[in-house]
Amino acid sequence: MAHAFDPTILREYDIRGVFGTTLGVEDAQAIGRSFGTLVARGGPGLGSKGAQAWPKVVVGYDGRLSSPMLESALITGLIASGVDVVSVGLGPTPMLYYAEASMQDVQGGIQITGSHNPADHNGFKMVLGGAPFFGADIQTLGAMAAEGDWDDVVGEDGREAGCVTRVDILDAYVTRLLQGIDGLPADRLAAMRIGWDAGNGAAGPALELLTSRMPGEHHLLFTQIDGTFPNHHPDPTEECNLADLRALVAAKNLDFGVAFDGDADRLGVVDGQGRVIWGDQLLGVFAEDLLRELPNATVIADIKASRALFDTIAAHGGKPLMWKTGHSLIKAKMQETGAPLAGEMTGHVFFKHGYYGFDDGLYAAVRLIAASLRLGRTVTELRGAMPEMFNTPELRFRVDESRKFAAVEEVRERLARTGAEVVDLDGVRVTTSDGWWLLRASNTQDVLVARAESGTAEGLERLLGQIDEQLALSGLRRG
Known part of the structure; x- marks a missing residue:
């Protein structure tokens, strides 16, 4: 049976949403079905960790109130696709990464976590074959779910689904x-x-x-x-x-x-x-x-x-x-x-x-x-001993999800016409005689992120003024 995700949760680095609003247990089960199917098919990037007769995925979760429910649903989806699950339980995301990296017989890992986001948020960070699973990979999960492109694997031993093993890895x-x-x-x-x-x-x-x-x-x-x-x-x-x-x-x-x-x-x-x-x-x-x-x-x-x-x-x-x-x-x-x-x-x-x-x-x-x-x-x-610079922290201000990337592109195009010194590999980072300023769209939230740094307080104010000028030209403002 196919499943459609709320499109806002399929992010560049991972999957994140608001539990009970944009993210629920049905999504977790569908993620398990899609990811498990990829692993069972010997998905891209598995390399030396290629699928065994019964491939394995390690799963962990953080301390959010919704995490145990999401873990249960995720595991249900994984084992339905013929994947054995190694559950390392409640712990930090890097403990899950460590488990995936150190266990030779697992092909991937998923951590259920809302990271630093508000308490009602949650999500999934994934690794496949020892490599981060992100970008187009995440969109592939969405497409597989939308098409119901999932396997129900039966092994030579007649098992119709994977099994779950609980492992305490904290001490290691x-x-x-x-x-x-x-x-x-x-x-x-x-x-x-x-x-x-x-x-x-x-x-x-x-x-x-x-x-x-x-x-x-x-x-x-x-x-x-x-x-x-x-x-x-x-x-x-x-x-x-x-x-x-x-x-x-x-x-x-x-x-x-x-x-x-x-x-x-x-x-x-x-x-x-x-x-x-x-x-x-x-x-x-x-x-x-x-x-x-x-x-x-x-x-x-x-x-x-x-x-x-x-x-x-x-x-x-x-x-x-x-x-x-x-x-x-x-x-x-x-x-x-x-x-x-x-x-x-x-x-x-x-x-x-x-x-x-x-x-x-x-x-x-x-x-x-x-x-x-x-x-x-x-x-x-x-x-x-560190040089004292005049800089801002990350300045984050809300912009509609449908507008944030377009606004940055408008800024980039205007700067290109002025001959400004710009690095545009991720947003725009502009270097001037006063220092530098940055404007980029967050890949995890509906916000724009700005930052500026100068050797003087006056230079920092001028840099912030340039950011504000560019935002105004796109009908936006900080704050």
Whole structure:
């Protein structure tokens, strides 16, 4: 029987919607049917993880109230297509990625998660054959569902559907995270004093186990998983959500603090003075550490990243590469280029060096500890040495879904006629004598995203004025 998705949920990087409005259990079952059929047919990209007699997909879910219902429906769809399911249960998205990467007999993975979105949102992040599943792949799922192009597979053993195996992988995952500090002096690790904020998201149990097994003094906030997020919204890119962590660092006089988003594939950091270290600034620290071991390596950053980051990578002997925003797009570019490190301003950090190449906020936090010790500077000292730029955070303002991409294209066409210096691989990033500004359409929400950076406050105001001018010409405004 065919199924039609609400077209707004089939996004560029993953599938996301509002539970009970644009996303429901019927959608989850249809996703399972389509994805399971692709895997059972030996879908594109499976490579060495090609389908076995009974192919397997690993499934996990986050702490949102709707996630168990969606998991049950998803599994029903998968097994109906003849796919065996390995369920790793409740946990962070990178734990699901770890399971898919480390289990040799699975062909794909799906995490049910609303990530950093509001509590009534949910969605699906997918990987197939060790590669991100996004873009045209997601549209393929939609087309298969619309046509009812699903298999009911019967194996040689007569089984008419797959089966479900429950696996507890948390301990193995945390053990793997701890390899990020292997070989570092025990006394220096023991001297670290760190604050942690799980934000009532899926990171909680993994964070408790990680810090219990890690040297040092650790102070934890909000590790109890609660899909209503009673303390603050789990999005560390919003500075207001770091208030509790800042207060903890100040009250306990800690070295630094780390916060995670709802599914822990991103992190936010404050130093010992409470200053935020944004995702692109963190990537600069990781790049400096990495390039001591891998000179001339390529480091990828998204188009929203500071010019200072690209300069930092080059200054330490690396090859900076600007790329499109989006965790799936960055991971695909890493596979294409062989880059050992990548990151986004939003706090996604991807380590192929020493790890698997997927975004993992917990592992990035472990690597921050390691980088600080190897570089011989505290996190506060590393933050203090960063150039002080005048920049905005991500400025997000609502624009109708049907209008957002068209508006950016109008801006691009006008700029092309003026001869402006533009990078248009993802929206438009315009460089002027004052610095640069960016306007792009979000691939996950009905918003436009703007950002600007300058060496002076006056220059920043002029850049913002240029953004406002271009928006006005398209009948839009910020705010």
